[in-house]
Amino acid sequence: MYEKNGEKYFVVDGHVHFWDGSPQNYNKYGKMFIDCFYGYHSALSPEEYLWPEDKFQKYSEEDIMHDLFEIGYVDKAIFQPTYLLDFFPGGFNTTAQDAVIAEKYPDKFILNSSFEPRLGEAGLAEFERKHERYGFKGVKLYTAEWHEDSKGWKLNDYWSKRYLEKCQELGVKNIHVHKGPTIRPLNRDAFDVADVDHVATEFTDLNFIVEHVGLPRLEDFCWIAVQEPNVYGGLAVAMPFIYSRPRYFAQIIGELLYWLDEDRILFASDYAIWQPKWLVEMFVDFQIPEDMQGEYGTLTPDIKRKILGLNAARLYDIEVPSEIPQPAPVMAGTEPEYPETPV
Amino acid sequence: MPNQAMPTEAAVLDALSGVRDPELDEPITELKFITELRVAEDSVDIRLRLPTPYCAPNFAYLMAADAREAALSVPGIKRANVVLEDHHTSEEINSGLAAGRGFKETFRYFEETEEDLDELRTIFRRKAFVSRQEKLCRALLSGGYSSAELARMKLGNVPPSEALEKYLSRRAELGLDVSEEAPFLVNPDGERIPEDVVVEHLRFSRLTRLSIETNSGLCRRLLATRYGIEEKERA
Numbered sequence: 001m002y003e004k005n006g007e008k009y010f011v012v013d014g015h016v017h018f019w020d021g022s023p024q025n026y027n028k029y030g031k032m033f034i035d036c037f038y039g040y041h042s043a044l045s046p047e048e049y050l051w052p053e054d055k056f057q058k059y060s061e062e063d064i065m066h067d068l069f070e071i072g073y074v075d076k077a078i079f080q081p082t083y084l085l086d087f088f089p090g091g092f093n094t095t096a097q098d099a100v101i102a103e104k105y106p107d108k109f110i111l112n113s114s115f116e117p118r119l120g121e122a123g124l125a126e127f128e129r130k131h132e133r134y135g136f137k138g139v140k141l142y143t144a145e146w147h148e149d150s151k152g153w154k155l156n157d158y159w160s161k162r163y164l165e166k167c168q169e170l171g172v173k174n175i176h177v178h179k180g181p182t183i184r185p186l187n188r189d190a191f192d193v194a195d196v197d198h199v200a201t202e203f204t205d206l207n208f209i210v211e212h213v214g215l216p217r218l219e220d221f222c223w224i225a226v227q228e229p230n231v232y233g234g235l236a237v238a239m240p241f242i243y244s245r246p247r248y249f250a251q252i253i254g255e256l257l258y259w260l261d262e263d264r265i266l267f268a269s270d271y272a273i274w275q276p277k278w279l280v281e282m283f284v285d286f287q288i289p290e291d292m293q294g295e296y297g298t299l300t301p302d303i304k305r306k307i308l309g310l311n312a313a314r315l316y317d318i319e320v321p322s323e324i325p326q327p328a329p330v331m332a333g334t335e336p337e338y339p340e341t342p343v
Numbered sequence: 344m345p346n347q348a349m350p351t352e353a354a355v356l357d358a359l360s361g362v363r364d365p366e367l368d369e370p371i372t373e374l375k376f377i378t379e380l381r382v383a384e385d386s387v388d389i390r391l392r393l394p395t396p397y398c399a400p401n402f403a404y405l406m407a408a409d410a411r412e413a414a415l416s417v418p419g420i421k422r423a424n425v426v427l428e429d430h431h432t433s434e435e436i437n438s439g440l441a442a443g444r445g446f447k448e449t450f451r452y453f454e455e456t457e458e459d460l461d462e463l464r465t466i467f468r469r470k471a472f473v474s475r476q477e478k479l480c481r482a483l484l485s486g487g488y489s490s491a492e493l494a495r496m497k498l499g500n501v502p503p504s505e506a507l508e509k510y511l512s513r514r515a516e517l518g519l520d521v522s523e524e525a526p527f528l529v530n531p532d533g534e535r536i537p538e539d540v541v542v543e544h545l546r547f548s549r550l551t552r553l554s555i556e557t558n559s560g561l562c563r564r565l566l567a568t569r570y571g572i573e574e575k576e577r578a
Contacts (some may be wrong), residue, residue: 032396032431039395043561043568191399216366216558219470219550241557244564248557255550 002073002308007301010324011067012312013077013276015211015236015268019093020103022058029146030087039185041273044240049275061101069108072269072276075309076318078110080140080176080211086147095134102155110316112138112176115166117159118147124166131170137316138174139167143195149270156198164203165186174315175199176234178211191217193224200228207315209266212237213256222259232315233260235307236268242282250288254296257303263329266315267308283308285343303326350419352382358413359389365464366402367559368471368513371410375566378428386412386422393430393563400432404446405460407436467515469531472513474555476528477548479506490545494538499523 002009021034031288038056055063068074079098083091093098095113102109113136115127144152153160155177167175179191193214200208213233214221225231239247256265267283269276284304288296305325313320319325358464360372371377379390389410392405407425414423427436427492430437432450439449446460480493482504488496498521501507515521528536528544536544567573 029431036395036397039565039569043564216554216561218554218557219547222550223547245557245560247561248553251553252557255553259550 001075001324002280002284004281007284007305008324009280009284009301009305010309010313010320011073011074011075011276011280012267012309013072013074013269013271013320014209014234014266014312015080016064016068016077016271017082017093017273018059018061018064018098019082019091019272020058020088020097021056021092022054023205025058025088026093027087027089027092027296030084030092033084033092037273040237044244045274046243046278048222049278051272056272060262061104064101064271065105065108067275067277068271072271073280074276076110076312077108077271078112078138078312078316080112080178081114082140082142082145082178083114083116084142084145086145095130095136099134110137110318112136112140112174113172114139114141115163116145116147117153117157117163118150120159122228123191124162127163127166128170131172137172138176139172140176140178142178151187155195156202161199161202164199167206167213168203170226173205174207174209175203176209176211179214179217193217196221196231197228200224200231204230206230207232207313209234211268213265215252218252218255225260225264232264232266232311234266234268236270237273239267239269239279239283240274242279242286246286247289247292249286249298250292252290253299254292257296261330262303262306263311263314265307266312280308290335349384349434350382350387350417352380354417355380355382355387355389355414355420358417359410362406362409362413364402364562365405365467365471366399366555367562368467368474368555372405374563375572376406377410382420385419386424387417387420389414389423389425390428391425392428392566392570394562394569395430395432398430400430400436400450401446401460401463403430403432403435404439404449405464407440408446411440417488465561468513468516469550470555471549472517472523472531474552475506475510475513477545477552479504479510480528480545482506490541493536494536494541494578495530496527497523498525498527501527 002011009117021030021037026034034057038053041056042050068077079102081095081098082093085091095111098111102111110136113134116123119126143154161329177196193210196208196210207230209232210221211234215238221233225233237254239253269279269321273324286299288298302325310320310326356372360370362371363428364371364374367374376391376393377389378392379388381388389408391407407427411423411425414420425440435449484490496553508547509519517531519529526535528541530536549567
């Protein structure tokens with residue numbers, strides 16, 4: 001929990017990892033992958049939060065507990081596994097790896113899992129066994145993941161839909177979708193979120209949380225989210241702009257509030273790429289710059305409370321302490337006009 | 344061979360400044376993607392770098408192939424060797440370019456790729472057009488024009504500016520009418536935007552512009568961090 005100026009905030013970090021990106025576990029593609037993550041970490045973190053590369057590749061249980069819960073104000077953190085078995089032979093951040101910690105601190109973590117549609121029928125049975133073992137309510141899907149000859153997949157592929165049907169059946173209702181640069185299909189835009197649109201329409205009782213709010217295709221994401229009430233935006237990757245590019249951050253948040261409304265935006269640090277401590281502190285202090293308020297309005301403590309924790313709490317049935325104000329969902333955005341005199 | 348026929352590095356650099364990152368809609372020269380440019384007689388060596396090893400390979404290929412083509416367009420240049428550094432598909436792209444293979448052939452070891460990149464390029468040319476138009480409209484609105492006036496304007500009525508030049512170039516790339524008599528506010532298919540939906544049109548266009556600008560800022564920062572170069576904050 002975080003408290004500032006008499007306002008209390010319940011914090012759900014919607015996207016955290018406990019990965020192994022160490023040299024013992026990577027091949028040449030894995031090395032480039034963790035280098036890439038480290039690039040994001042270095043490029044967008046305040047200096048005092050920068051880690052040396054070796055710590056970033058593999059950090060300890062102590063580190064994660066300290067950074068999230070001791071100093072990071074996080075009440076609940078959601079593990080979003082990323083398998084990447086073709087890059088990290090032992091797994092980058094699998095359900096089993098995360099479970100070691102999640103099961104040790106069951107009141108702190110929510111453990112999500114994942115599925116691999118290219119494993120077909122056999123994978124489906126394995127997925128069911130995994131669900132029996134861990135009892136998760138959400139999955140994180142990384143459509144850019146390599147698997148044998150395939151260099152990526154789409155949510156509306158035949159086998160993916162079969163797995164989504166299985167999710168429905170098992171009550172796995174939160175589908176986190178992470179778009180990344182795929183190799184296949186090469187002639188298409190890998191960040192294209194159109195496949196989310198297809199499955200969100202078809203699976204209306206599942207929630208689709210698009211990670212990093214579709215960036216760098218914010219316009220495509222918003223277009224879909226406007227039409228599909230079961231599409232949400234996760235703020236991983238967008239959050240750290242609050243420090244390095246606050247005016248862009250203001251516009252991103254402003255646009256999300258306009259197109260989606262305040263009930264469908266979820267805070268996330270993407271730990272250990274970034275740390276929740278500074279993100280939470282800066283977000284609570286943040287306001288839309290005055291010259292943009294005509295277009296975007298302002299962020300009230302209630303809006304911040306929803307984004308920081310209440311929205312995720314609703315999706316994951318997390319009990320929120322009674323001392324935290326719980327404003328009702330609005331489910332309808334205000335519609336400011338495009339200004340005649342823009343910023 | 345007469346001296347004046349020798350191509351210069353400046354001439355090649357000038358040609359490369361016409362190559363844009365399709366996603367960011369900015370010249371690869373300004374984005375600091377070129378690390379080396381060396382002309383020797385009729386051949387040129389060019390090295391390219393990108394913000395991360397996992398930047399989308401299709402765009403990486405497009406930029407490398409476009410750079411090669413731009414260099415070859417310089418009078419006197421007969422051979423252009425383009426090398427992409429530190430990318431997860433460097434091997435494929437570099438050997439593909441060196442052998443003069445097209446995109447499909449270059450990536451044939453990964454998986455069969457049925458189509459070429461024309462459609463992808465068009466998608467991003469449309470986005471660039473929308474973004475440049477929105478930027479120009481913003482400037483016009485803050486200069487006192489009303490949205491109704493924008494809907495009625497012809498290209499010939501738009502006061503000259505750099506933003507207009509960029510808009511016209513993106514518009515021409517889509518094969519749309521750029522004559523003075525053509526309506527100013529059109530969608531990427533060239534259809535006029537009716538007066539009553541101008542606000543809505545711009546509201547959505549703004550998202551495209553914001554996406555491109557945010558992405559561009561992120562990529563510049565990632566590149567600067569990756570290669571330890573100083574980054575100038577842009578307004």
